Amino acid sequence: MASSALQISTAISSSSSAFLGHLPTTTNNVRSSKVFLPARKHVACKCVSAPSAEQTAYKTKVTRNANMAKLQAGYLFPEIARRRSAHMSKYPDAKVISLGIGDTTEPIPDVITSAMAMRAHSLSTFEGYSGYGAEQGDKKLRAMLASTYYNDLGIEESDIFVSDGAKCDISRLQLLFGSDVKIAVQDPSYPAYVDSSVIMGQTGLFQKDIEKYWNIEYMRCVPENDFFPDLSTISQADVIFFCSPNNPTGSAATREQLTQLVQFAKDNGSIIVYDSAYAMYISDDSPKSIFEIPGAKEVAIEISSFSKYAGFTGVRLGWTVVPNELLFSDGFPVAKDFNRIVCTCFNGASNIAQAGGLACLSPEGLKAMGETVDFYKENTKIIVDTFNSLGFNVYGGKNAPYVWVQFPGRSSWDVFAEILEKAHVVTTPGSGFGPGGESFVRVSAFGHRENIFEAARRIKQLYK
């Protein structure tokens, strides 16, 4: 309906739009806006005939991508946001506290934002201006990541690809692998691994009875196995997505476990995509990079991010390490194809964000990030103590900003709804991360201290 009406408006106003009308070279925006008003009136009255018009809507002959049709519901976190908004309109006066999506809440240290502001200002100067940067990222930032983050692990500047975030690189890696690979994921795990696999056509349909996609290997991670999968049960997997410290369970794999994982990949010729986005939250001596494990460079890619260290969830900056030692079965370097993907499908992270990344790696920046991480870890302790005091089985928290709470025999979504309805606190239902997450909820430790205390108070009230 809109379309037919708007066709009239555009038909009448055959002029260019106002943005472009501002150009000295454009002559007809006045006519445009003059004509526009009656046209919009026209739209208004047209709307009455909406239903019938809807029925006769024009359809293209392009078939919907069957892989998109396989996806279940919405992507988890927008769905949580939707339910949160619904709750807020139901209880307009309730002070809703969000411990759902792992979104950072604390200001970015000034040493980092000042560097970004300076970079922004410099873009207005002849000396400071720059256009396209290298698709792989600023050479200096790549070199600093190699020396600062991987200083003793033999990762070269050329192995590092700076990106606009780990989530985006997961999809670029799926593009790299194509539709003929079979992936394995921890169950539960961050939904982007599975959903991007479905989109790439690597999977079959979703099997409602077992809540799994066909042709994805779900590696069950539960308290019984210390959240580390029984690798002997994995039939076959070309690409193993492994997140440690894990989102959502918050557990970090030990050096021995990761050594097993690397050995498994070597024995089976698999590629590990290791997501270390929460590595700075590790409190014990668990490895903080897969490349701490001897031989990992021949079987692993590592994705990471500044989001949860520097509060860059909105600034967007991450990186992916593809060691030159990592080879496909024909001996072709994986890094060469990833470089082609990055050059063709991406154009580099924002130069301002990259200036922030450089500041993050300065001594002051590293110190400031460490303090931010410590703040969130104090939050984590408050949440862990709260649920412990109520007698729940509580996991995670020690090495991650996520607390994984078990509600035996209950549905994750029911518990999510109960805590939202009665405590006005948003969590994340464990089953949203895979069938292995059923009966758990993930509680995020990202939040202002007073909100964490208030959420703890309400949860104690609810479950006392």
Next chain:
Amino acid sequence: MASSALQISTAISSSSSAFLGHLPTTTNNVRSSKVFLPARKHVACKCVSAPSAEQTAYKTKVTRNANMAKLQAGYLFPEIARRRSAHMSKYPDAKVISLGIGDTTEPIPDVITSAMAMRAHSLSTFEGYSGYGAEQGDKKLRAMLASTYYNDLGIEESDIFVSDGAKCDISRLQLLFGSDVKIAVQDPSYPAYVDSSVIMGQTGLFQKDIEKYWNIEYMRCVPENDFFPDLSTISQADVIFFCSPNNPTGSAATREQLTQLVQFAKDNGSIIVYDSAYAMYISDDSPKSIFEIPGAKEVAIEISSFSKYAGFTGVRLGWTVVPNELLFSDGFPVAKDFNRIVCTCFNGASNIAQAGGLACLSPEGLKAMGETVDFYKENTKIIVDTFNSLGFNVYGGKNAPYVWVQFPGRSSWDVFAEILEKAHVVTTPGSGFGPGGESFVRVSAFGHRENIFEAARRIKQLYK
């Protein structure tokens, strides 16, 4: 070889890396760095045995993505950059002028960078900090694009998806369409359309004899047809990538031509992906948005960018319009699937870049962008006049920052090499944009005025 040596270094230093070592919670980075030095020595001497080690390199069992293997050479622009660097090391003293890759050179207007700097600083305050933004972009920016850019064209805020650039959205659109569609492209055209199609598996092998990929419809755009394809020759195309003003030919389709194109899409049920990244460069009354054509909202997607208007090539900000009227053959809204792609494979453009986008759309920002565009258009005139004065057939320039110069009977790469070798000026070989570009070179008008004059002088010298 590196790997085996580095395994030793990592084996010795089982500690975490320095980045993480800076954390108060980490105890062992001292041991780490102590152990590291001898380990690196070890690496150094190991390197001698490199060749033999190479031969026995470990290979995974993961098969290289066959689609990646189909891609020809490197992506065009990195390849140009590579040849430029090679030339500069050959002639270290030559003042090379780059009119190759369409990279902006003029500082970003202060009104825009100040807004980005202010946003960066605000991220260090409790009031100003924000984490994840909406994947589709800031509501206010989407609304301003709808009202400012498409004010009279009936595009709603919800139709607009803010992105980190048009190139990135091209790949996300390919993910949306999947591997079963057949695309059509202008020949010549921006290489990202074809290369992303190959990566998605929509094509067959590259046919060297005709320099085309199997299962892509190349719509020849040459002087003989006024750079507008003969649509009657197109067998079938699900998705038509159409760039106007065109990169590289610089020609803009007229209202009549675009009305033909929309009618063709309607008759054949095709979806047009309309790339309007250069629309502000239009001097005549050619449409600046496909949505100026009645009925386009039922058949077209529009991608655009701030890159060439505000000098955002490095800042990274663009947008894509997917009208809610656009439906797949089964009636499913294309926008719904694109929204799912954006939510799953992307996490929104940098909040600082988006603050810059808002400033771009303010009255001062629009005026400043118009002035920047006018500056580059003056450059274009200098380049057009130069080649005209030398008797070349010169196309484009009037409605685009690109000048398309014909060298009848000559190879584009030969001419590219000649101009680089003898005038130290980088251009782009027309054949890099498709077989239809053979015997042309694209000269970009992005450059400081003195460089444009100097390039013009050298070219006059070369071809006088």
